Amino acid sequence: MKSTDHYRPQESEPMTVRNERVLGELRRVVRHAAEHCDEFRQRLDSASMAPHVIGTLDDFSKIPPLRKKDLARLQQEKGLDWFLTAPAGSLRRVYQSPGPLLDPEGRGEDYWGWAEAFHAAGFRSGDLVQMTFSYHLTPAGLMLEEPLHELGCAVIPAGPGNSDVQLELMTTLPVTGFVGMTSFLKILGEKAVKQGLDLGTDITMRTAFVAAERLPESLRTEVEAMFGMVIRQGYGTADVGCIAYECSELGGMHLSSRCHVEICDPVTGEPLPEGETGEVVVTPFTTDYPMIRLATGDLSRIVSDECACGRKTVKLAGILGRADDTAKVKGQFVYPSQVAEVAAMFDSVTRHQVALDNPQGRDRITVKLQLDGDLDVEAFRAAFIGRVKLNPVIDILPEGAELEADAPALVDDREYG
Ligand SMILES: [Zn+2]
DSSP: OOTTOOSSGGGGSOHHHHHHHHHHHHHHHHHHHHHHOHHHHHHHHHTTOOGGGOOSHHHHTTSOOEEHHHHHHHHHHHOGGGGOSSOGGGSSEEEEETTTEEEEEOSSTTTTOOHHHHHHHTOOTTOEEEEOSOOSSSSHHHHHHHHHHHHTOEEEOOOSOOHHHHHHHHHHSOOOEEEEOHHHHHHHHHHHHHTTOOTTTTOOOOEEEEOSSOOOHHHHHHHHHHHTOEEEEEEEETTTEEEEEOOTTOSSEEEOTTEEEEEEOTTTOOBOOTTOOEEEEEEESOOSSOOTTEEEEEEEOEEOOOOTTSOOSOEEOOOOEEGGGOEEETTEEEOHHHHHHHHHTOTTEEEEEEEEEOGGGOOEEEEEEEESSOOOHHHHHHHHHHHHOSOOEEEEOOTTOOOOTTOOSEEEOOOOO
């Protein structure tokens, strides 16, 4: 993809230019919310902050985060109006996600900001796209259909399930794009092969945009090869819309031009040094339902390598776990995903689990390992210290003993008080 082939000019602005633009957008969003949104006004009051003190991005980061895990409860206690800057009737739509969580949609063009993500994935005017996310109550189907219209694509609102009907549509219409989950696309491919179809000639889909589930590279490669197509993923939530998306070059997901993203300490909400893993805290530049510093509960880290696609925005290194599964030990966060990375480096480790306790009030971290074969314990320890920054007790399970397949990755048995 040529460097000029971007949907919005902001995609190729250097990070210094981006940060200046972002600061202006944040000031606008904060000022509007402070005037019109009860929830945000209360949050500023709780930190004894006035909206005019946002002089820098650091000032902005002092606003206490709004935790996604509190949203459903707060909506029930306070009502949706408490979060809105105008009456609910001025919105375009109100969805409900499992939780139950209400997701208001404002009237602005490309409100959820997915158009640049679809463009980066390869969707273009004239594409015929089969949408397999749900249109009923939850926002996925409509949220992802609107940007396709903006790009000039036509959409078949197929919705989820009905694999026979989906395949019939794919083989009788010149469908060029797919939107949905990779696991579903794989099921459709396998079914088509069983029916004797040739995926290279009977199906004309060449581009897929996927979301809503983890995408292992092995699954991407398998399904791309199966259909002879390109699969790209986006990351966002039903509250804020698009946060980041993959380009042709992969290697992470570029931050969207329509929001500010911080990687923060999951406990304090303060930004972490660049490159560290922490919670994704996002602020979209929309004002109808101000989600200012929404702490998503998702973990990631920033990758700032230059990208050959020409976009200058940094990337998120994928979603590396959930903040709820993390624990702080001796001042260091322990993320199950980091431990899994270490375990994957040693072929003989078949299962692992991290256990935390605090005998005599001192934190202790133990890695339980189930082995098939020999392990160089000191090499494992060195790799663990390199990634997690803590020296663990290594507990190798005796032969015959097993960790359950669904055992939690991290068990925190520390006692306080
Ligand atoms: Zn790129």
